[in-house]
Amino acid sequence: MLPFSRVTIIGLGLIGSSIARAVRLAMPTVRLTGYDADPQVRETVDRLQLCDDVADSSGAAVIDADLVILCVPVGAMGAAAAEFAQDLPADAIVSDVGSSKAEVARVLGEALPGAIVIPAHPVAGTERSGPDAGFASLFHKRWCIITPPEGANPAAVERVAEFWRRLGADIEMMAPEHHDRVLAVTSHLPHLIAYTIVGTASDLEEVTQSEVIKYSAGGFRDFTRIAASDPTMWRDVFLTNKDAVLDMLQRFSEDLTALQRAIRLGKGDDLFEHFTRTRDIRRGIIEQGQDDPAPDFGRTHD
Ligand SMILES: NC(=O)c1ccc[n+]([C@@H]2O[C@H](COP(=O)([O-])OP(=O)(O)OC[C@H]3O[C@@H](n4cnc5c(N)ncnc54)[C@H](O)[C@@H]3O)[C@@H](O)[C@H]2O)c1
Ligand SMILES: O=C(O)C(=O)C[C@]1(C(=O)O)C=C[C@@H](O)C=C1
DSSP states (O other): OOSOSEEEEEOOSHHHHHHHHHHHHHOTTSEEEEEOSSHHHHHHHHHHTOSSEEOSSHHHHHTTOSEEEEOSOGGGHHHHHHHHGGGOOTTOEEEEOOSOOHHHHHHHHHHSTTOEEOOEEEOOOOSOOSGGGOOGGGGTTOEEEEOOOTTOOHHHHHHHHHHHHHTTOEEEEOOHHHHHHHHIIIIIHHHHHHHHHHHHHHHOSSSOHHHHHHTOOHHHHHHHHHHTSOHHHHHHHHHHSHHHHHHHHHHHHHHHHHHHHHHHTTOHHHHHHHHHHHHHHHHHHHHTTOSOSOTTTTTTOO
């Protein structure tokens, strides 16, 4: 049996439109309704026929939903939920896809008192945004972390888990605070480093912009891809996962200082040992089959 039969997606950018495309393929009988605050996005979703209905307000979009998924930037979650609170059916489950979880759970709890809220985070994405950037296979073989609130109804949690399994994801359960610490080091800090290094390279006086572009091969090119990620999304992630990110950043800068010192003092053995350890970590990731096939994974899929 399908976990849900009437799904509403609020926010139809990269993630919302990818969910819509994946639901169409995996659960074609599900009635899909969409709403986005941006009229141009609604028009595109209509033109691409990603949903059965595109509503003009979020209240109208949720009116007969059994699952509502918020796919808006994390800083907009509270306002987006408050907008449809009055129209939400009492037995509907509300979920989200936000990249930070503890703060989002708090604002959703405030905006939707008494509602069944089961937050989730598909750990899959690209640097692109908007409904044209989405693709159906985005969640295939990727983790979806569910962060149920204490005392959540196990049947509701299982329905959300089954929804994501049908979109191809593997499920993990975590407490929201633990999620935020894990993602701070595996996703948020790497984005901060990419934003920094690309800014640093472009600010150098003795290296021209055209040289930076011309010689952006290998490692630096990967950083530029990540640094092209959506500014609104990432501003909100850093502001809503502040403590965990600042803690990881502190540890990172201590480790960076240790490497800086090893270079200055010519401690080749220390550098070699460190790089060997990190190479083993990369090999472990590949052995577990969790490596991206290519940095532009999925771009041509639909
Ligand atoms: N991009 C990624 O790699 C990725 C991966 C996993 C999770 N996420 C999370 O998914 C969410 C969406 O990210 P995205 O990459 O799809 O962003 P996106 O910019 O592609 O889409 C967001 C959409 O939300 C709409 N929106 C904003 N405020 C709204 C509101 N109040 N009501 C209705 N619509 C509103 C925007 O118009 C936009 O179309 C974020 O919370 C992000 O943290 C992103
Ligand atoms: O591959 C990318 O471009 C991503 O940034 C995806 C990525 C990540 O850091 O892994 C980004 C944010 C999400 O919340 C989940 C996935």
